[in-house]
Amino acid sequence: MTTVDEPTTRARTGFRPDAATLSYYLIGTATLLLLAIGVVMVLSASSITSIRETGNPYGQFLNQAQFALIGVPLMIVASRVPVAWYRRLAWPALGLGLFLQALIFSPLGTGEKGNTNWVTIPGLGQTVQPSEFLKLALALWLGLVLARKGRLLQQWQHVAIPGLVVAVLAIGLVLGGRDVGTALVVVALVAGGLFFAGVPLRWFAGAGVAAAGVLAFLVIDSPNRMQRVLAVFGGECDASAACYQSKHGLYGLGTGGLSGVGLGASRQKWSYLPEAHNDYILAIIGEELGLWGTLLVLGLFAALAFGLLRVVRRHPDPFVRIATGAITAWILTQAIINIGVVVGLLPVIGVPLPLVSAGGSALIATLLAMGVVLAFARSEPGAAQALQARRGTVRRSLAVVARGRRG
DSSP states (O other): OOOOOHHHHHHHHOOOHHHHTHHHHHHHHHHHHHHHHHHHHHHHHHHHHHHHHHSOTTHHHHHHHHHHHHHHHHHHHHHTSOHHHHHHHHHHHHHHHHHHHHGGGSTTEEEETTEEEEEEOTTTOOEEOHHHHHHHHHHHHHHHHHHHHGGGGGSHHHHIIIIIHHHHHHHHHHHHTTOHHHHHHHHHHHHHHHHHHTOOTHHHHHHHHHHHHHHHHHHHHOHHHHHHHHHHHSSOOOTTTTTHHHHHHHHHHHHHTTTOSOTTOOSTTTTTSTTTTTTTHHHHHHHHHHHHHHHHHHHHHHHHHHHHHHHHHHOOOHHHHHHHHHHHHHHHHHHHHHHHHHTTSSOOOOOOOTTTSSOHHHHHHHHHHHHHHHHHHHTSTTHHHHHHHHHHHHHHHHHHHHHHHHO
16 A cells, blocks of 8 residues: 655645644644643642542542543544534534433423533433533534525525524523523624624624623623622622632632642632632632643643634635634633633633533533544645645654664
8 A cells, every 4th residue: 555755745736734734733732732731630629629528539530530531532533524424413413402402491400509501311310511512513503504505694584594593592592591601602602603604794793782682681680690790890899708709719820920839739729719620720720830831721722723713714615614613612702701700800600611621511522522623624625635644654654663673
């Protein structure tokens, strides 16, 4: 069997293999590094809570490691699925996602802190958050439907039907469980898909005003949400009540300085900062690893965003561009909301930091989404040939090393 080497590939096709595979390696590397940092920091941030709850300091860490061991193979499998199969799966995935989300209204629905976000799997006692998987299904479905519409998207009727109708249904099901944070991320996902589909920008202004009105109603309608908003934007804030979590998050970031107090040496995780291993894990990163550790996490998200947007820019398939744009909006919006909450710019919403915070459904769904985008990146112009050439180079190098050892 013959292999294609890089000089021959460049001469015949006119592309640079390194440039062709840049998106693929950027997305894959940034994803795995964020995951590795997340697993380590979950171990550090959750150890005290785990001891108090179960007597085992590794309880939360083992759960997160288990979810990572499930999610990474799923990501690898998803990265090998042809793009054509994702088109075929878009409608079934959307139907399954909506069905699972609707189960929160059944006896299987499980609530916590006023939100019904989870569904209990009968016989296993394990819960799953269906809205996390609904995000990926909706991104693929929007890519399929909006790509088929093409230039018809200049007419509002073709944007509304079926795209916005189904999107509003999905958002409504999430809001039915009182999960405003996830609903905001889904709204951003839909907006990202519409933007990269080429919907006229002037329509986003009207939609933004309507969304702001709905959000204002949801805040005013809930005393708990109103208290959270006033804790950030109000003139005074009681650090022992409404602002407790925000203040201790800032204490963690401020204590870390440039280099941090050391891995595992956080003071805030000693029951001072609620959700230290989940929503506020960035505060623990800032405390233990300092400004440099925080900037490393932000830099990895920037690299991930660059890789995702590069797929959007370079791929010729509109389905891929729209679906990737929707996934990009999902990941970046969720990261921005989480970071904004930790640094005190946004009220506490309850949105985890993608790939870093503890949480099984969120982690597996995000890794699956990254696997889908990796499959898209593999089908960028020239990427498949470049990856084949690189595999051939690695095989030849290993063969030379083996011959050298035998000699």
